[in-house]
Amino acid sequence: MIFSKTLIYWYSNSKRILPWRQTKDSYYIWLSEIILQQTQVKQGLPYYEAFVATYPTVFDLAKANERDVLKLWQGLGYYSRARNLHTTAKHIAYELNGKFPNSYNELLKLKGVGDYTASAIASICFNEVTAVVDGNVYRVLSRFFGIDTPINSSKGSKEFKQLAQELIDKKNPAEFNQAIMEFGAMQCKPKQPDCNICPLNKGCIAFNTNRIAELPVKIKSVKAKKKHFNFLVFISKDEKTILEKRENKGIWQNLYQFPLVETSREQTYNAFKKRVTSHHLLKDTPFELTLYNKDAIIHKLSHQHLYTKFWIVNTDALSANSISVDKIQDFPVPILIGNFIENFNF
DNA sequence: AACTCGGGGAT
DNA sequence: ATCCCAGAGTT
Known part of the structure; x- marks a missing residue:
């Protein structure tokens, strides 16, 4: 309880002003969430602006050719996101008559929308109590609670999802989800987080046992x-x-x-x-x-x-x-x- | 469970 | 060099 309240209070004072935070339109939130997958805000921001300007509605995106969508996506990487984005836009425009799915379970059926993105859209746009777990959430939770389960193991993903779901503010899931992610991005950073001015440092297990640099634990990936x-x-x-x-x-x-x-x-x-x-x-x-x-x-x-x-x-x-x-x-x-x-x- | 899919930025 | 980023889909 104090955990979520502290995060939400921190967020209200410290959040960045970003264009997708000025709307709850599911089309724009969806667009931002796909663009921001495995992508830093700074890198994704100009692409978000370009997509909103070029395709103001889901019908505009549905009408486009894939080549033009990919051209606008050029340089952002993970191009399956752009192909799935276009496929899903056509699905929503032509099969769902432009009506955007409005629950976690329905969102999860969309191509390119996994657990994280379905949770993000459902909470931000529809106030559904579904906790997001992205790289920021893994970091914040593993440090604060001193959890050393590898975040990229199936055990870890279940464990952290469940913990986040217990912690989420049931009255305000949208604010909580965005707060914990923003907190991970701005305050509880991967390298050299500024723990001395952290509003959660008194209860943070990693900080109090000097294990900040060791958490979260991640299984090494293969060499290129x-x-x-x-x-x-x-x-x-x-x-x-x-x-x-x-x-x-x-x-x-x-x-x-x-x-x-x-x-x-x-x-x-x-x-x-x-x-x-x-x-x-x-x-x-x-x-x-x-x-x-x-x-x-x-x-x-x-x-x-x-x-x-x-x-x-x-x-x-x-x-x-x-x-x-x-x-x-x-x-x-x-x-x-x-x-x-x-x-x-x- | 392991692998694949980009490009940029920080350290 | 190595790690990380508002992860998802395939094998």
């Missing part, structure tokens, strides 16, 4: 694997190039890229020229090959480190599936490709 990406940047005399859609599963699904040649090791100029001479886009075609970046660009993702080289391929003409280089900005691309396009003078 190295991959070698070689992109073929075609340029024809009539200023066309080739972009291909990534259709398969894996990273960047439904985004576009220059034709990719993945290799088991870093390619030297001579070895790569020999290799691509038999490439299906290049056989029987005279071409001139130039290596754009001598040192591989290392693009780091959670599970992969992409050692990347861009190879400029000058040809006389290109096949029918080529595009004008001035149309290149219309396509959603991974930020790795986007950075190249920005730096390269087509």
